[in-house]
Amino acid sequence: MLNSQKAEIAGHQVHYWEGGEGFPVLMLHGVGPGTSIVGNFGPVLEPLAEHFHVFAADLIGFGESGRKNTAPLFDVDLWVEQALAMIEEVLPPGPCGIAGHSLGGALALKTASRSDRVTCVLTSSSVGASYPLNSALDGFWTLPNTSGALKDSMMKMVGNPAALTNEMIDQRWELLQTADYAEYFGEMFAPPRQKYLDAAVLSPEELANISAKIVMLHGRDDQPCPAQETTMALSSSLRDADIHLLGNCGHNLPRERSNDYLTAAVKLFVTET
Numbered sequence: 022m023l024n025s026q027k028a029e030i031a032g033h034q035v036h037y038w039e040g041g042e043g044f045p046v047l048m049l050h051g052v053g054p055g056t057s058i059v060g061n062f063g064p065v066l067e068p069l070a071e072h073f074h075v076f077a078a079d080l081i082g083f084g085e086s087g088r089k090n091t092a093p094l095f096d097v098d099l100w101v102e103q104a105l106a107m108i109e110e111v112l113p114p115g116p117c118g119i120a121g122h123s124l125g126g127a128l129a130l131k132t133a134s135r136s137d138r139v140t141c142v143l144t145s146s147s148v149g150a151s152y153p154l155n156s157a158l159d160g161f162w163t164l165p166n167t168s169g170a171l172k173d174s175m176m177k178m179v180g181n182p183a184a185l186t187n188e189m190i191d192q193r194w195e196l197l198q199t200a201d202y203a204e205y206f207g208e209m210f211a212p213p214r215q216k217y218l219d220a221a222v223l224s225p226e227e228l229a230n231i232s233a234k235i236v237m238l239h240g241r242d243d244q245p246c247p248a249q250e251t252t253m254a255l256s257s258s259l260r261d262a263d264i265h266l267l268g269n270c271g272h273n274l275p276r277e278r279s280n281d282y283l284t285a286a287v288k289l290f291v292t293e294t
Contacts, residue, residue: 028111038066038075050125052080054165100128115138158246164210168194171190184273234261235259239253
């Protein structure tokens with residue numbers, strides 16, 4: 022069972038779900054309209070907590086975590102600081118793992134390059150290499166003015182249309198209607214949006230400094246973050262990385278291929294206990 026927790030991290034209130042026992046794993050989500058840790062990982066969170074100690078965090082500015090008060094609102098450095106602070110202040114002492122989705126994958130790798138406590142990393146649909154912003158990702162990072170527009174952008178996130186449920190759309194749309202969140206999101210992703218993708222790129226020094234074991238999952242049909250331009254490009258600079266391309270799968274891999282995600286996570290993280 023997962024419990025809702027909050028902690029003061031990097032000068033902000035951070036919300037996270039905690040549950041399970043054993044090897045500690047920090048989970049980081051991607052970014053987009055109404056995104057949260059549950060939005061990316063919902064179906065796999067409880068099953069993962071049956072195998073290890075899960076700390077599934079909402080990034081600052083997303084979900085139930087606090088927001089930034091000053092620009093830039095899209096702040097890769099702050100999110101890496103959040104991850105490092107959670108490892109030192111929230112997770113138990115000793116080795117740990119990180120699971121990151123999309124931008125969260127780049128954050129996980131950047132964090133691993135800075136902390137020798139991170140012994141293994143699982144990425145799904147990760148960014149982190151330099152490539153031109155495409156229409157699918159640009160559309161997803163554009164503030165939707167209707168739930169229909171949100172659905173259209175989210176449809177490009179999946180390989181199988183059946184993987185996109187009304188519940189997923191309603192959950193994100195509801196979050197966008199709270200307080201001034203839509204305005205906040207619009208400012209966070211104000212154009213031109215290539216700069217946000219560029220901010221997630223790992224430097225040669227960061228890549229060289231990663232000693233953790235890495236498993237990288239990617240949907241073969243990922244439109245916004247094509248595998249050849251992201252995971253495959255990154256993997257050539259990672260000494261110890263296993264790559265798995267999943268067919269009939271778009272960007273939202275932990276939801277589209279939940280069983281395969283769970284299998285990979287358990288194999289990677291449970292062996293660390």
